[in-house]
Amino acid sequence: MVTLEHVSKHYQRKNVGLEDVSLQILPGEFVSIVGQSGSGKTTLAKLIIAEERPERGRIVIGGWDITRIKYGEIPTLRRQIGVVFQDFKLLPRKTIFENVAFALEVAGESNARISSVVAQVLKIVGLEKKMDRYPDQISGGEQQRVVIARALVHRPKLFVADEPTGNLDSINAQEIISLLQKINEFGTTVVLVTHNREIVNMLKKRVVTLDHGHIIADQKAGKYLL
Ligand SMILES: Nc1ncnc2c1ncn2[C@@H]1O[C@H](COP(=O)(O)OP(=O)(O)OP(=O)(O)O)[C@@H](O)[C@H]1O
Ligand SMILES: [Mg+2]
Structure with a gap:
């Protein structure tokens, strides 16, 4: 690999x-x-x-x-490659859902696919219930899990x-x-x-x-x- x-x-x-x-x-x-x-x-x-x-x-x-x-x-x-570096930050004015969706939007994915993939990866990191919150409304550990979810969107x-x-x-x-x-x-x-x-x-x-x-x-x- x-x-x-x-x-x-x-x-x-x-x-x-x-x-x-x-x-x-x-x-x-x-x-x-x-x-x-x-x-x-x-x-x-x-x-x-x-x-x-x-x-x-x-x-x-x-x-x-x-x-x-x-x-x-x-x-x-x-x-x-799923990449997580220490200085990777979430976008403060986007929700958790939007933060994760962003990487897929940039790649030109359809809205239907974006919704399904985002739900999937947020479930993996255990944050599907908090997807409408903003980064400052979740804990540091949760924020890092969102960063990981974002790195997983392309499998x-x-x-x-x-x-x-x-x-x-x-x-x-x-x-x-x-x-x-x-x-x-x-x-x-x-x-x-x-x-x-x-x-x-x-x-x-x-x-x-x-x-x-x-x-x-x-x-x-x-x-x-x-
Ligand atoms: N952009 C840069 N310009 C000049 N030197 C650099 C640069 N980045 C790293 N170095 C130097 O290269 C060496 C290796 O750095 P590196 O960042 O890979 O270390 P590290 O093992 O990740 O350290 P840390 O545990 O502090 O993160 C160090 O001597 C560092 O000072
Ligand atoms: Mg280092």
């Missing part, structure tokens, strides 16, 4: 993002990416969704070589979440992780970037540890190392 071959990415002033990283994630896997601040986790997530480009190496997503993806092809790629085969539990207390964080597990059980490959030791140790899934842009550990049923 995700293949990186000898991928390197540096930022200005020789800041190392990733250095010669090779990684293969199979369809249906649930992989946590961990490591200290600045170790390259977000860089890895951004390369997978073509938000950044590598200067060396090759990246293949679902059989598609995106190493030199054209700008105009990025929306097509993004529709195949992605791959789900990439960068610190989706970052601003949440441990009960809400646990709920988000349960949701990611549910999405994974439906067959979607999940890549979870996280700092949360408790969650990683509880998941008992594959853990890839980054350090200064390098993979320093890749464990099958891993533990939080650093």
